[in-house]
Amino acid sequence: MTDYVNTLSNNSIANVYFMGRWVQRRFQDTPIMYTTNLGAEILFQIEDSTYFELQTILPDLETPQTLSIDIDHQLQLVSLDKATIRFELNHSHSHLIRIVFTGNTDADDVWQGNQGLAIKSIRASKNGVLHPIKPSGPLVAFIGDSITAGCWVRGSHPSIDYGADINYAALLSQMFNWEDYRIAYSAAGILCYGTGGVPAAPRFINYVDFNITAPAVNPSMVFINLGTNDKKFEESLFQPFFMQFMREVQSKFSSSKLFVIVPFDQTHVESITSVSETLNISIIPTKDWNIETIDGVHPDVNGSITIAQKLSDFLVHHQIS
Template sequence: MAQSKYVQTTANGCFAGAYFMGRWVQKSVLNQRAMYTTNLGAAILFMTKDTDCLKLAFANTTPTARFQPEIGIFIDDNPELRFKVNEVPDELHMKLSGPHLIRIVFAGNSDSDELWQYQQGLAITQLAVTNPGIMIPVKPAGKTIAFIGDSITAGCWVLKRTPSVGYAAEQNYAAQTAQILNAQDLRIAYSAAGLLRYGTGGVPAAPRFVKYINFETPAPSYHPDLVVLNIGTNDQRFDGNLMKIQFLNFFHELQDLFPKATLNVLIPFNQAFSKELRELSQENSELFFLIETAQWPLTYTDQAHPDLKGSTLAAQYLSRVLVNHYGSDYFKI
């Protein structure tokens, strides 16, 4: 899906000329200076001029993994190039030396990647163009939306039931909603995680992972305009009354963490805790906006994760609900 409106911005990482969208931090990874993330959907955005060659390098953070992390690269929003991180070419050549819009996205990983205790996320160690080329940081022109959730929001199992290659964080419902609304996509989601249940890769439950990107690294400060929360699918083993308390506590935590953002809560696609969420909505109507999903005709890769068609439908329905609720002028560029 093409995103039509970008604006020039300021570089915000250790590589001049690039904008890092999502939860990235500067770290030393395998004794190399890097921009590092543990979040699928995190992206790098920039324009190139006067060059037909992009130099890229990523740290091999999972050298023995059967399923290597993958990135997606979009050049001028043309069809995606997908690479395993350990197979990314040192130089990516483009047909023309004229201006190009480049978007690089952390697209897939594996549940076995140890994101929390070990540095097995995505680490980019080189990003440059050849002389006399220049890079210009850009970002989506609209609002910033923090998408918080589990594997469904992270972008797992969108294409097929194979780790990493079957994931599509760049094409799931969160990514497509952001693209429809020309919004920045601030992804905060981990596979199998919930409000009480821990995720895979050592990731803790949501009240912890919204504030940290691994066990020792606090997340940078962000100021989203909206929070879209889709969580609870993995908490079904827990009592509904307990979860109702946990939801309310977490809503207040998000309010404290993002005081200028409005909170929008999706009823999980499998309708987990729909009764409790509706009760909370009636009792706390000023705290959050509840989004019903029972009538969305989604299709799935399995019993839980929307496939590519289902992801597109979910994005269309969600963006429509948000525009109807906030008004088209709210999202106007």
């Protein structure tokens, strides 16, 4: 269970903490906090309140986005089918609130269509008080595709069965009290474009959408799990592009410890291993991990637990945390 500490607000919405890849922007002439990344979170403690109210600006979607709402470690999944949602509370004591952007669909145009998650406000009832909190450990970034984003963890239904809140990145972060900073998009790779208009990784690590530059961050560690979606490209093409990408990651996160997680299906394992060794980047082999999946590719709940435990074992064995 994650340990939390008090912190300061880091956004335009008072007294809450936005964890992950958020930007401040205006939409429909309204200031909002905005993200295109599953796994982005909102954290706060609330006191003397009978409810809190979350106000969003909903994009025009056929399938609503999904939020994971954790109130005092009791989790519920909420489909964002209305702009304002109220959550009732027992006001006799304080409550720890953790909100995770946990599901969307491949059809959502997050890159050019403003179909990310837009948070307008978070309000307590009269006399209620909000306090921003965050995990006690360092910020750690995860760069990847749908597996790292948390798609299809709970089942085969888009959005509601996604699990950005319980995938391997979320679980590993909770084990070590890390701030989970997710940079991952469905179907994307080193050369392969993602869904929703998302470009390949060399561009999406620097942008939140087609014209919003990603905020600068300085993570303690960066985990990269890419290449699964690049199956159709020959090693001779993939390897130089992976080399170029990893050099950019080294430059962008020059003070971070980097780890390359070999794709769980071992796609391009030779090129990924060779490049990582050449650049002196730690590589985490994943062969024979026996990961349970939903569809042969995407880890399910048990598979996510297996990955998190294997990564934890690697870090502990190498005295890294």
